[in-house]
Each structure stands twice: as C-alpha cells, then as structure tokens.
Amino acid sequence: MTVKIIADSASDLSKKSYEQYDIDIVSLTVQLDEKNYEDGKTISAKTVYDSMREGKSPKTSQVTPQAFKDTFEKYAKNDQACLYLSFSSELSGTYQSAKLAESELKEDYPNWDLQIIDTKCASLGYGLVVLRAAQLAQEGASMKEISEIATYHAEHMEHIFTVDDLEYLFRGGRVSKTAAFVGTLLKIKPLLHVDKGRLIPLEKIRGSKKVLKRMLDVMEERGQDFTNQPIGISHGDDLERAEQLASLIKEQFGATNIHIEMVGSSIGSHSGPGTIALFFLNRDYK
Secondary structure, three states, X not given: OOOEEEEEHHXXXXXXXXXXXOOEEEOOEEEEOOEEEEEOOOEOHHHHHHHHHOOOXXXXXXXXXXXXXXXXXXXXXXXXXXXXXXOOOOOOOHHHHHHXXXXXXXXXXXXXXXXXXXXXXXXXXXXXXXXXXXHHHHOOOOHHHHHHXXXXXXXXXXXXXXXXXXXXXXXXXXXXXXXXXXXXXXOEEEEEEEEOXXXXXXXXXXXXXXXXXHHHHHHHHHOOOHHXXXXXXXXXXXXXXXXXXXXXXXXXXXXXXXXXXXXXXXXXXXXXXXXXXXXXXXXXXX
C-alpha cells in the first residue's frame, strides 16, 4: 500500500493537482462578513481579493485538531501509512493542531504509521514540496525516502515575494502604520523572503517595474540549474504579472517547468491582491 500524502490549503495547489496526485487536503478557515468558510472549498480566492479591494479585512484561523483527527482517522482505521506535510509553524498553529490530533489518535492506533513534517514553507513553495512527495508516493517510494526528500526540498525552498499594497501587511501586523503610509506615498515595494518559516524583509524597491527584475537577480544569486526543477509562481489575482515573470524566467534561465497558481484565500487574506511570489530550490533537484 502506497503512502498517503496529506497537506493543507495553504499549499495553494489547484484542485487539478490534488486529484492528479491523490493528495488529501484539510482547509484553513477564512472569516468574511462574520461567516466562516473553508479555504479552497466554500470560498474562492477571487472572492477574498474582491472583498479586500472593497476595504474589507478577512481573517483566518488554523485547522482545528478535530478536523485533523477526522481526516487522519479515515486512514488509521485501514492502517494506511500517511505523511502530513504542514504549512509553516511560524505562520500558523496548524502544525500544532496536527500534532495534538496525532497524540490523541495514537492512543487508539498505537502502531499506525503517521509522519508529520513542518515544512517551514508557505504558498506554492509549500505546494512544490507537497507535489514532490506525492510524485514519489505514486511511484511507490517508502515513507523513509519520501520524508527525507520532502524535508530536503522544504529546507532548500526559496520564497521571494512582493506585495502591491503595504496596507495589507500592516493589517496583518507585518509593518507599522507609518511604514505602510510612507511606503504607499513613495511607491515603495517591499521584497520579502521566508527564513526558517518566518516572513523576513529583504529590501525596499521604489517602483513596481523594478521589482520583477530584482526578483530575477535574487533568483540568479541563490539558485542553480533551473532547467532541471519546477519553478513556482503564485499571484494575488494578477495573472498578467505572473505570466510576465514566467516569460522573463524562461528567457533568462531556460526554465521550462513553471507552475503558476493564484495565492489562496488563507494566505491571500494577509498578503492582499497584487502579490507576486517566486519559489525555487537553492540546491540540486532530487
């Protein structure tokens, strides 16, 4: 029996990918207009972005331990080995919820093989790790091999991204109100990355036209052999700029395997419309 791969909706993978690789998805919760929705299931990212453009402030909450318990127990009953790859524990309590569910289930299923990995990744960077694990699972790889390669990908996954409006990062507590106000006036675009699972500012760039060029520079500085790995680009309802970035990457690096997805509801509620994010490995592809 093959290893079952489980992920959460913060991986920003499409329904097509879930189905193609038989990935089970648990959803974070998005709260909008005092109603709760399941990210990727009962609310679309487009709906969230449109609401933010209207001045609304959607909120999110982690996957509950009970939701994990319900998902995990389906496989525990059949003694189906499972690997759950989690959204960064530095950005959500979802990983902790999964561990709590695991400890409760192991009382009833002490010999069940469940592995949980905190990827320290987000959005499609996390999604690319999940896809690699799912590919290996379909090929019949062992739990040990899948876990080791997935961990390698997670540890070497670069996240380089920018947001269109600093106001959304202010609402999420990432920048001060003054910084958001001044940055908007000066048309400053922040370039950020993920370090050990946390969002860290890299630099400030004046003017949106310079941002994509700088992202390519960082990609060249940090990455290698882009022709032999999938590249991820996610966007906050701005497919045109995402495709522009993809064209630049193909032209400059000869990359051919580029995944473009919309940033989902849970992460998009914090990053806002206009976000552009780039994901790649800084080591050899395995």
